[in-house]
Amino acid sequence: MVIEQDVKLSDGRTLRTYDSGEGVDGPGPTVVWHHGSPQTGAPLGPLLSAAAERGIRLVSYGRPSYGGSNPRPGRNVAAAADDVARIADTLGVRSFAVMGASGGGPHALACAALLPDRVTGAVCLAGLAPYTEDFDWYEGMASPGGLRAAADGREARELYAATDEFDPANFTAADYAALEGAWSSLGADAVKAGQAGPDGLIDDDVAFATAWGFDLAEVAAPVLLVQGSLDRVVPSAHAGWLLAGLPRAELWVRPDDGHISVLDTCPAAMDWLMALSTPLT
Template sequence: MTRIVVAPDGRRLAVEERGKPEGTPIFLLHGTPGSRLGPAPRAQVLYRLGVRLITFDRPGYGLSDRMPQRKVASIAADIEAIADALGVDRFAVVGRSGGAPHALACAALLPERTTRAAALVSIAPHGAEGLDWFAGMTESNVFEYLVARAGPHLAATRLASLAAQIRADPESKVLSLGREGSESDRRIVSDHGLRQMMVRNFTEALRHSADGWVDDVLAFSSGWGFDPAVIRVPTLVWHGENDVFAPVGHSRWLGQRIPNAVVRIQQGVAHLDALSVLPRVLPWLTRELSQQAG
C-alpha cells in the first residue's frame, strides 16, 4: 500500500513498504527513470532475509511532487523525512543505476543514520578527475547527457517526447534496453517476470510527466553536492564488467575515491544484472543492524 509522506518543505513523497514489518530497514532507490514499484525481491525472499524494504518515488516521478533544480545530495533530506515518518532510526540503503549516486549521498550526508550503503552499476560524478566519463557508454545515453549539459529546456523537450512514447508502449522501452545492451542484458529482458516488473516500473515513473527523469539527468550532469571521498560508512560498489549504460570505469573510479569501499566487478554480466544480484547484496546490508539486534 502506498503511503504519502510530507517533506519539511511541503512536497509529497510516495512511499511503499514490502517484506517483514519488524525487519531490518533498507531503502531501495530506483533507477532512471523509475519508481517505487520498480523490480525488487519477492516478499518471501525479504521475509526470509528479515528485511523491511522501503521504496519511494524520487521527486517528479510517480506520485511524488517535483523538486526543481535538485541535486543528488537533495535526496538525503527526503530519506530522513521518510525515515522519521516511518519511525525508523537507523537504516541501510542500496541504489541501482540512477539510484546508486543517491544511495552514496545518504552515506556521505547521513552518517549517523546510515549503517551501510551499496551502489549497484553507478555512474561517477560529472567531471570526475581522471575518468573518461563517456568511454564505453551506449550512444543513446551519451546523447541524453550531452543534451542535458546543453540546457534544461532541451533536456525537458527531448525527455518529454521519449516519455510520451514510453507511456504509449512501455514494453518498447524495456525491449530497447535489450537491443542496446549486452548479451547479458538481453537475457534479463527475455525473462517474462522481470520484463513485466520493468514495464510496471516505467509506467508508474512517467504516469504524469517526465519531470523526475529530466531532473535526474540534470543532477547527474552537474556537481552532486558532496564528495564521495567523505564517505566513512561501510560501502559496497558492484558493477557488471560488460555494462554499456553506466560503464564499469565509473565504479572503479568510485571504488578508488571512497575510503575502504568493497568493490565487486563481476565478469560476464552487465547493467541489468543488478536486478538479480540484489538478493545477494541484502544480507551484507543487514549485517550491522542484525548484529546489534542480537
C-alpha cells in the same frame, strides 16, 4: 503486505512511499531502496521476496516527479538525503541501510554521505560516478545523448527529451533475458514511469551531470559496489572511480552481466548488508 502512503515534507511537497511493514520479524535491518531512472519507486517483486526471506524491512519511494511524488525544481543528488531522512522519521526508523541501482546509486551514496549517524551501509549497483573530466565519463555508454544534453542544463535536456527514443543497444542479451524473466516487473514499471512524463528522468540526468552537492570522501559507511563488465548504460570505469574515491568500499565485478542482469546480485548484496556490524541505535 506493502503499505503505501504519501509523506508530507516541510516545504509542502509529498513523496509517495512504500513500506513492507514495521511488523517484520527477522534479523535484518531496514533497507531504503533507491530506484533507477526512470521508475515509479514502487517496490519490485524480486526485491520484496529477497527482503522477506531475510527478515528485512524494505522501504522505497518515488523521487520527486516520479510515481506520484511532487516535483522538487532544481534538485541535486544531495537533496535525496533530506527527503529520505523525513521518510525515515515518519516511519519511525532511526538507522537504516541504503541500496540503489543505476540512477538510484548516486542517491543512495548521498544518504550515506549526509546522514552518517543513520546510514549503516550502502550498496550501489551499476551506479554512476560523479561527473568529472578526469576520465572520459561518457566512454562506453551506448546512448550518452541525454546526459550530454543535461550537462548543458535543464532546458537543453528538455529539448533532447522531445525527440529521444530508447536505443535497444543499451542492453545486452543477458539484460533482455532478465527483463523477460525475473526482472519483468522492472520493465513494466519503467514503462509506467515513462508514460507519466519525462520530468523525473530529466531532473535525474541534470543532477547526475552537474555537481552532486557532496564529496565521495564524506561517505563514512561501508559501501558495496556491484558492476557488470558488459554494462552499456553505466560503464565499468564509473565503478572504478567510485572505488578509488570512497573511503570504505569494495567492488564485486560481474564479468557476464550488463545493466539489468547485474540486479541478480541483490539477494547477495542484502546478505552483505546484514553481515555488517550491529546497526546504530
